[in-house]
Amino acid sequence: MRLRKFFRIGLDAPLGIFLLSVIGLALTLALWQVASELVGRYMPPPLAVLNNMIANFSASRALQGLGLPPGGYLPHLMYTVWNVTLGVSIGVAIGITTGLASWRWRMVDEVTDPIVTIFGTLPILVAAPFFLIWFGLVAFAQVSLVAFYAAVILHLYSLRASRNVDPRYRDYALTLGANDSALFRRIMVPAALPELVGGIRIAFAAAWGLAAIAELLGAQFGVGRVIVSLTAVYDVESIVSIVLLLSAFAVLLDVLVLAGRAWATRWMPREARRP
Amino acid sequence: MKALRRYVVERKVSLLTILALLLAWQAAGYLSPTSALRGSPLVPPFEFIFGPALLGMSDYWQYEALAPVPSLGGEQTWRGAFLALGYHSALTLWRLVSGFVIGAVIGTILGLLVARSSITRGLFALPLHLLRMIPLLATIPLFQFWFGATNMSAIIFVAYGVGVVYFVGTINAVSNIPPRYIEYARTLGASEWRIFRSIIFPAILPELFSSVMLTLGLAWSAVIGAEYIGVNSGIGRMIIWAEFFSNTGRMALVTILLMVYAGLSYFLFRRIAARILSWMPSSASRSAVL
Numbered sequence: 351m352r353l354r355k356f357f358r359i360g361l362d363a364p365l366g367i368f369l370l371s372v373i374g375l376a377l378t379l380a381l382w383q384v385a386s387e388l389v390g391r392y393m394p395p396p397l398a399v400l401n402n403m404i405a406n407f408s409a410s411r412a413l414q415g416l417g418l419p420p421g422g423y424l425p426h427l428m429y430t431v432w433n434v435t436l437g438v439s440i441g442v443a444i445g446i447t448t449g450l451a452s453w454r455w456r457m458v459d460e461v462t463d464p465i466v467t468i469f470g471t472l473p474i475l476v477a478a479p480f481f482l483i484w485f486g487l488v489a490f491a492q493v494s495l496v497a498f499y500a501a502v503i504l505h506l507y508s509l510r511a512s513r514n515v516d517p518r519y520r521d522y523a524l525t526l527g528a529n530d531s532a533l534f535r536r537i538m539v540p541a542a543l544p545e546l547v548g549g550i551r552i553a554f555a556a557a558w559g560l561a562a563i564a565e566l567l568g569a570q571f572g573v574g575r576v577i578v579s580l581t582a583v584y585d586v587e588s589i590v591s592i593v594l595l596l597s598a599f600a601v602l603l604d605v606l607v608l609a610g611r612a613w614a615t616r617w618m619p620r621e622a623r624r625p
Numbered sequence: 626m627k628a629l630r631r632y633v634v635e636r637k638v639s640l641l642t643i644l645a646l647l648l649a650w651q652a653a654g655y656l657s658p659t660s661a662l663r664g665s666p667l668v669p670p671f672e673f674i675f676g677p678a679l680l681g682m683s684d685y686w687q688y689e690a691l692a693p694v695p696s697l698g699g700e701q702t703w704r705g706a707f708l709a710l711g712y713h714s715a716l717t718l719w720r721l722v723s724g725f726v727i728g729a730v731i732g733t734i735l736g737l738l739v740a741r742s743s744i745t746r747g748l749f750a751l752p753l754h755l756l757r758m759i760p761l762l763a764t765i766p767l768f769q770f771w772f773g774a775t776n777m778s779a780i781i782f783v784a785y786g787v788g789v790v791y792f793v794g795t796i797n798a799v800s801n802i803p804p805r806y807i808e809y810a811r812t813l814g815a816s817e818w819r820i821f822r823s824i825i826f827p828a829i830l831p832e833l834f835s836s837v838m839l840t841l842g843l844a845w846s847a848v849i850g851a852e853y854i855g856v857n858s859g860i861g862r863m864i865i866w867a868e869f870f871s872n873t874g875r876m877a878l879v880t881i882l883l884m885v886y887a888g889l890s891y892f893l894f895r896r897i898a899a900r901i902l903s904w905m906p907s908s909a910s911r912s913a914v915l
Contacts, residue, residue: 370748468884472880472883475846476849477880478853479876480876558760562760562763581766593759593763596760600760
């Protein structure tokens, strides 16, 4: 039965969507190939990039030649992925806590509101050189930059999400004698979850670039550091490779976050799951 | 006067918070160890930022006709400082605005073209999603290879970053329009252009505006990023010049300036959006502008 549904004819059927996606991807790669023929050296063709990824993934003489530690792209990717994940996790924890606290206590809102307004409008990138001067060229600078950004985003998202929760849910729970802890655990967090996940995805999306640029400005390890070294020797092929590999990790983490949302909201009716 | 007093009373906790933050910064400036290098305290106090650091911005002035040029042996002047700040701010703002407009217009047009049929929508869905997952700021060196470390390259970079968001946003917005609206107009004999003008465009407007709020921050990051590691001018570049000598006072000054610019750009845009979307029910327009 399920299989029949999959093979149903039509553009909105799963098979149709799948085929269109594959064709679209193939067309993109063809376009890229044509572009590389036209541009030449600075636009390496897709196959060359793929070969480069495979050849340098876990061991690379080219990177060693640039004075980077042996081990290819993988350790640098893991370093950046770890920094981003750690930073976003810390930021999400802080942001959700302050966001929900601002919803519950007016005082907290009045204190955090100006801080969030200032740092929400400030392009956080300008803080990167400060973080590098204060904390040095260690991972702490990148992690705290990402954490800071994620905390601001999640504060805004959780505040808005908790204000969007139907007040009847809260009132009902309070009438039944719920205390603050139960109110947050049983009502607010579950109800706000779909929107919170939206915030987490936004935070992740920007965090990759932030971490990379913090490393570009000064780091001894990580994807940004590799890009700097490769830029110096005009190795565009390797730059494209490592940027695309980082994007692959970004897609992977996004899929994981979405899977987490699907799991955490499995009790919800289907239409309520999407914010 | 009365309105001001009421504002102060209503917002007293927020205002006190801001004051506490400023005082904390100032205190940190006095308490933190000072570097052996002149002009680079670890946390610059405010009188340093708006005193020697501001005056020092005249080091970045290059045209002798209007003010002395310190790099040619001239002295540091206030006029030179403000000219240098104004010149590089203008460059950055020009890159931001032109890149933003080009990206938004091209992105929206491409989105409208693709959204016309479900076949093209299906074709573009996956490649666009993957394109959007590429970390924008990590691709700055690539744009330098393709377009050079020039003004044009920075504009193209901003336009690309902004354009992708509009491209995707427009497609989503068009596919969210209830098909009934379009069918109804078609039944009444509306032409394609008329349908676009009276139904599709107004319906996707709120979505476009919420994209503006999202992309404004993105465009600021993009233009500063491009100046950090590419183009050798602009206000973002000034931070790097200052960082080279650990001139924290100058870095803080430019940061404050950027804070003001970004805040102003958000404020201006909110006003414009509220004006244009005034026909919508207030809750819908507010959520679009938020």
